[in-house]
Amino acid sequence: MEAAICYSQTSTVQQEDGMKLLNQMNPKEGDVLLDLGCGTGFHARDVAERVGETGRVVAVDPDRSRIEVAKNALDSNPPTNLQFIVASDKDFPADDIKYDYVLSSCVVHWIKDKESAFKRIYNSLKPGGKFGFTSQDDPKYPDILIEMLQLCGPQVFQETAQSIHWKSASYYKELAESIGFEVTLMDVAERTISFPDIEAFINFFYGVFHGKFDRTLPAIDGIREKYKGQSLMVTVPRLSAILTKPLNI
Ligand SMILES: C[S@@+](CC[C@H](N)C(=O)[O-])C[C@H]1O[C@@H](n2cnc3c(N)ncnc32)[C@H](O)[C@@H]1O
Numbered sequence: 001m002e003a004a005i006c007y008s009q010t011s012t013v014q015q016e017d018g019m020k021l022l023n024q025m026n027p028k029e030g031d032v033l034l035d036l037g038c039g040t041g042f043h044a045r046d047v048a049e050r051v052g053e054t055g056r057v058v059a060v061d062p063d064r065s066r067i068e069v070a071k072n073a074l075d076s077n078p079p080t081n082l083q084f085i086v087a088s089d090k091d092f093p094a095d096d097i098k099y100d101y102v103l104s105s106c107v108v109h110w111i112k113d114k115e116s117a118f119k120r121i122y123n124s125l126k127p128g129g130k131f132g133f134t135s136q137d138d139p140k141y142p143d144i145l146i147e148m149l150q151l152c153g154p155q156v157f158q159e160t161a162q163s164i165h166w167k168s169a170s171y172y173k174e175l176a177e178s179i180g181f182e183v184t185l186m187d188v189a190e191r192t193i194s195f196p197d198i199e200a201f202i203n204f205f206y207g208v209f210h211g212k213f214d215r216t217l218p219a220i221d222g223i224r225e226k227y228k229g230q231s232l233m234v235t236v237p238r239l240s241a242i243l244t245k246p247l248n249i
Pocket residue numbers: 011014015018036037038039040042060061062063066087088089090104105106107110111208
């Protein structure tokens with residue numbers, strides 16, 4: 001729960017990137033949207049307002065703690081058109097519901113079998129429906145992050161840095177087209193993330209990696225000492241994509 005709360009407090013970059021994509025997708029009143037990998041629910045809550053009572057938002061995430069945080073953020077009168085469910089790309093609701101939109105902000109790199117996930121998403125969309133996702137274009141981890149995760153030990157390193165399956169924009173384009181999607185947008189743009197100090201850097205990745213490393217571990221005090229009093233900047237190749245299921249299928 002601590003890591004999920006930390007994620008909700010430190011995920012401004014993910015929230016902004018997802019919101020930019022959502023504005024490009026532009027769901028409207030009455031639309032049905034799946035937020036795949038909704039995290040702590042920032043985008044799902046926003047979309048629920050956009051689609052109104054005649055629309056519906058299904059927001060799923062396999063991390064139970066993040067779903068709890070998402071539910072707790074709803075006020076005492078939660079919207080009736082928004083559901084938070086513990087589920088993943090493999091078992092999100094798809095049997096008796098078809099979506100106008102699938103939004104997946106900052107998630108696809110966590111999914112190992114991208115082909116079966118993209119096929120399942122394609123099949124869950126209505127004709128003309130859109131799948132929008134953000135990720136990074138085959139990035140390199142910042143040296144300081146690798147250094148810190150290695151100090152936490154081989155098991156932690158494996159469960160964090162090595163558990164992410166990055167792919168390039170050209171990989172996603174080829175995969176999408178082989179499934180039958182039309183590529184409406186495939187954009188890569190550099191983005192610099194600024195951290196005021198080393199603690200903000202550690203907290204950001206503690207949230208991102210679901211608390212898989214112990215941020216109080218004495219082993220990482222050396223990193224704290226080394227970067228004490230410094231602000232940090234990380235530049236990443238952000239990827240935004242919108243894929244459209246053809247109307248005439
Ligand atoms: C960086 S967070 C993004 C959360 C949210 N979409 C946002 O923009 O703030 C990545 C999310 O993907 C979820 N995730 C990981 N594997 C997944 C899978 N196989 N299917 C769906 N979601 C997954 C994680 O639990 C995590 O909440």
